[in-house]
Amino acid sequence: MAETTVTEVLASLAALEDPKARAVNERHGDDHGVNLGKLRALAKQLKTQHDLAVRLWATGDTAARLLALLICRPKMYERDTLDGMLREARVPKVHDWLVSYVVKKSPHCEALRVAWFADTDPVVASAGWALTVDRVAKHPDGLDLDALLDRIEERMKDAPDRLQWAMNHCLAQIGISHPALRARAVDIGERLEVLKDYPTPPNCTSPFAPTWIAEIVRRQ
Structure with missing residues (x-):
């Protein structure tokens, strides 16, 4: 065509x-x-x-x-x-696909991650956190993971939905990918109780970070 x-x-x-x-x-x-x-x-x-x-x-x-x-x-x-x-x-779907299918493949990905992570618009900031999740999983060198956990502990509970979801994903990814920080990530999740009661269909993993971490680690 x-x-x-x-x-x-x-x-x-x-x-x-x-x-x-x-x-x-x-x-x-x-x-x-x-x-x-x-x-x-x-x-x-x-x-x-x-x-x-x-x-x-x-x-x-x-x-x-x-x-x-x-x-x-x-x-x-x-x-x-x-x-x-x-x-x-x-x-939401346009936002997610733009980040996942386009920005992650762009030579400007890291510069945008840093800029968006610090943005005052929570929807823009959620994109920075989504890109940070990718870094945590694949290229953590240069990231201050303890500082990320500090920020999650301080701000996730009261964050707007889209931003909260992305921060929670980051919390779970740190717990999954970095065994030395797993206990702290689980502890933060248990204390904040973010998404603890999220309705999860059968055969799907709960987005509640402690449950999410435990399930993925068990599969590994």
Whole structure:
């Protein structure tokens, strides 16, 4: 589908609109009605088209933005462009995919992690924490893990939802990946009780950090 236009793509997305998918997505704060499996299939059909991705993002349409994140070239975005995209991305799935599929593959990833981590906007800060989770798991050299635990202990309990979720993930990851800090991570989780009563389906791991840590360590 070379030289595909934005109009053609929006028509394809409109044809995939499903009221049931919209109802499910909207429960998670995502304002679109496209099944994500079908969205990925469309992305596979389009293949990588960075210029089209840029134009799709500019529409502001949630499904179009999710598609854009699947067909773009992450390394072609400038740091300031990614920063602006994240600040526009208030829809949870767009925010998550932007961080996971684009920023993590960008040469600007670490600079953005540091900047976002310290941002006063809790949604932006949550992206900094999400990138920090990745560092904790894969490249912890240079991170002050004790200082991260101090910050989690001090701020996670009262943090807004998105930021709290990302901080809690970081707490669990420290406990999972760093045995020397595991007891402290579990202790913080037990005392703060963040997500302790989160409804967890059968066969899924609870996001309550002490339970999460214990389960993943047991599997290892």
